[in-house]
Amino acid sequence: MTYRADDRRFMLAAARLARRGLGRVWPNPSVGALVVRQEGGAKSIVVGRGVTGLPGTGHAEARALAQAGELARGATCYVTLEPCSHFGRTPPCSLALVEAGVGRVVIGIADPNPRVSGRGITILREAGIEVVVGVGRDVCEDLHAGFVSRISRHRPLVSLKMAVSADGGIGRRGAEPGQEQIHLTGAMTNAHVHAMRAGSDAILIGVGTALADDPSLTCRLPGMKGRSPIRVVLDSKGRLPLISNLVKTAADVPVWLVTTPQSDPNYLEQLIAAGVLVIKVPQDAVGNIDPGVALAALSARGITSVLVEGGAKVAASFEQAGLLDRLHLIRSAKVIGEGRLGPFDEISLESVLNDPSYARHGEGQWGSDRFEIYRRI
Numbered sequence: 494m495t496y497r498a499d500d501r502r503f504m505l506a507a508a509r510l511a512r513r514g515l516g517r518v519w520p521n522p523s524v525g526a527l528v529v530r531q532e533g534g535a536k537s538i539v540v541g542r543g544v545t546g547l548p549g550t551g552h553a554e555a556r557a558l559a560q561a562g563e564l565a566r567g568a569t570c571y572v573t574l575e576p577c578s579h580f581g582r583t584p585p586c587s588l589a590l591v592e593a594g595v596g597r598v599v600i601g602i603a604d605p606n607p608r609v610s611g612r613g614i615t616i617l618r619e620a621g622i623e624v625v626v627g628v629g630r631d632v633c634e635d636l637h638a639g640f641v642s643r644i645s646r647h648r649p650l651v652s653l654k655m656a657v658s659a660d661g662g663i664g665r666r667g668a669e670p671g672q673e674q675i676h677l678t679g680a681m682t683n684a685h686v687h688a689m690r691a692g693s694d695a696i697l698i699g700v701g702t703a704l705a706d707d708p709s710l711t712c713r714l715p716g717m718k719g720r721s722p723i724r725v726v727l728d729s730k731g732r733l734p735l736i737s738n739l740v741k742t743a744a745d746v747p748v749w750l751v752t753t754p755q756s757d758p759n760y761l762e763q764l765i766a767a768g769v770l771v772i773k774v775p776q777d778a779v780g781n782i783d784p785g786v787a788l789a790a791l792s793a794r795g796i797t798s799v800l801v802e803g804g805a806k807v808a809a810s811f812e813q814a815g816l817l818d819r820l821h822l823i824r825s826a827k828v829i830g831e832g833r834l835g836p837f838d839e840i841s842l843e844s845v846l847n848d849p850s851y852a853r854h855g856e857g858q859w860g861s862d863r864f865e866i867y868r869r870i
């Protein structure tokens with residue numbers, strides 16, 4: 494098994510390509526593949542590129558091989574996830590690579606899917622193809638974190654996005670329903686938030702946020718319309734108004750309401766008629782929705798990544814259950830003052846950030862807003 498100087502560079506290029514598909518191809522992983530020919534001397538040329546299509550429309554390797562055609566013979570295929578070995582919605586990619594006559598396959602990470610898990614690598618090796626595994630592993634683990642989480646933990650990867658004021662608030666107590674909350678972040682942050690939404694399979698809020706802010710939670714970035722994720726509302730008692738922006742747009746962008754048997758079945762029927770998908774889960778001892786139960790229900794429907802967008806009660810329940818994998822904290826220079834609400838309800842932001850189970854993973858500046866990214870370790 495030999496590494497070549499260019500291996501990491503090509504794997505990172507495949508991963509970059511694949512990133513564009515995040516949020517669109519669930520329950521599948523967004524895989525990236527490149528077919529590269531080594532010409533005379535040290536010159537390498539990319540002859541095929543592929544990303545996983547919408548479910549059923551083709552895997553990354555098959556697309557890259559189709560583009561490469563005869564040029565795939567003797568070439569190297571870089572692929573972020575182990576090529577599949579099963580006849581699923583499409584024929585196995587490992588066989589397609591054998592048939593195309595590639596000489597070498599460089600893989601980012603093995604596929605944890607029990608239908609594959611090493612069998613793709615075995616098929617390639619048994620056909621005499623040189624296989625290298627683990628090139629760009631860090632980047633590919635990050636790229637496929639949602640898919641791996643769903644397969645191995647039966648829950649999606651959970652990221653929390655939260656904007657706090659300079660005095661540590663996320664909003665004002667007692668804001669009337671529909672009354673404009675103070676807008677904390679600038680245009681550059683908003684663009685990043687929309688991109689974050691587009692790269693997630695689902696966005697999740699509590700019904701309190703829906704009642705207070707009436708958000709639509711769609712991705713409205715220019716060029717990214719149609720990239721809105723599933724909008725999930727945790728609503729134990731079925732209070733999401735029929736006239737809310739979420740319900741009004743449910744026919745265009747799906748709304749999934751996670752609720753419990755406490756909801757009025759007649760009202761749920763009206764929400765269903767308005768295009769909402771109602772998911773009933775058992776309530777916990779105090780009548781709330783257990784966040785772990787909600788995540789399991791989303792995972793069962795194919796969701797691999799969730800962006801939690803509010804509010805404080807939902808953030809606190811996910812934090813307390815140890816279910817936040819990533820925190821995206823945006824610190825605005827604006828001040829809210831009296832009556833401000835903390836980001837984690839009763840739990841202080843400092844105690845969350847000082848929790849040794851999180852490590853700071855990145856930081857920077859978007860316009861006048863600072864951002865910090867933390868990851869559960």
Ligand code: AOF
Pocket residue numbers: 520521522523524525544545546548549551552553554574575576577580581582583586587604606609
């Ligand atoms: C690959 N290349 O681009 C992807 C793979 O339902 P199917 O038939 O599309 O199979 C989905 C499974 O295939 C998925 O769970 C994962 O194990 C693998 N995804 N494999 O070789 C790809 N998307």
Ligand code: ZN
Pocket residue numbers: 552553554576577578584585586587
């Ligand atoms: Zn495949």
